[in-house]
Amino acid sequence: MAPLPPPSPLPKFVYKITPTAPPDPIPEQYPLSELDRQDGFVHLSAPWQIPITADLFFKDTPAFYILKLRLANFPASSVKWNEVDGTNGCPHLYGSFGAKDVVDVREFRREGSQSWREILEGEAWLE
Known part of the structure; x- marks a missing residue:
C-alpha cells in the first residue's frame, strides 16, 4: 500500500462498513474486526468510495451496516x-474509534442481483 496525500478538501x-449490527449502545472503544487487528489499522472509506468498497469487499453480502465517523475527531x-485495489486514497485509521466518534449508523440491504453501487451511489446520507 502506497501512502497518498489526503484528498482536498x-x-x-469517513465510514466503516460492518457485516453485522454494531453493539448497542456503541462502546467507548469499538471492537476491531479480525481484519483490522491483523492489518494494524481500521479500514475506512471516504463517502465517494462506499459504493466501490461495498462492491469489492461485500459483493456476496445481502445486508450490512455503515458507521458514520466524524473525521475531525481523529488526529491527522x-x-x-x-x-x-485501485481505489485511490482509502482512509486507514491507525488507532481506535468509539461512541464519541460515531455520528450515525444505518443498515443497508439489497435485493436479488442489485449491486451495492446501484443502491449506494447518490445516497444523501453519505455526505
Missing part, C-alpha cells in the same frame, strides 16, 4: 490515505 465524515497523523 477533506471529507467531513492517525489517518493515512493509502491506495488499495
Whole structure:
C-alpha cells in the first residue's frame, strides 16, 4: 500500500462498513474486526468510495451496516490515505474509534442481483 496525500478538501465524515449490527449502545472503544487487528489499522472509506468498497469487499453480502465517523475527531497523523485495489486514497485509521466518534449508523440491504453501487451511489446520507 502506497501512502497518498489526503484528498482536498477533506471529507467531513469517513465510514466503516460492518457485516453485522454494531453493539448497542456503541462502546467507548469499538471492537476491531479480525481484519483490522491483523492489518494494524481500521479500514475506512471516504463517502465517494462506499459504493466501490461495498462492491469489492461485500459483493456476496445481502445486508450490512455503515458507521458514520466524524473525521475531525481523529488526529491527522492517525489517518493515512493509502491506495488499495485501485481505489485511490482509502482512509486507514491507525488507532481506535468509539461512541464519541460515531455520528450515525444505518443498515443497508439489497435485493436479488442489485449491486451495492446501484443502491449506494447518490445516497444523501453519505455526505
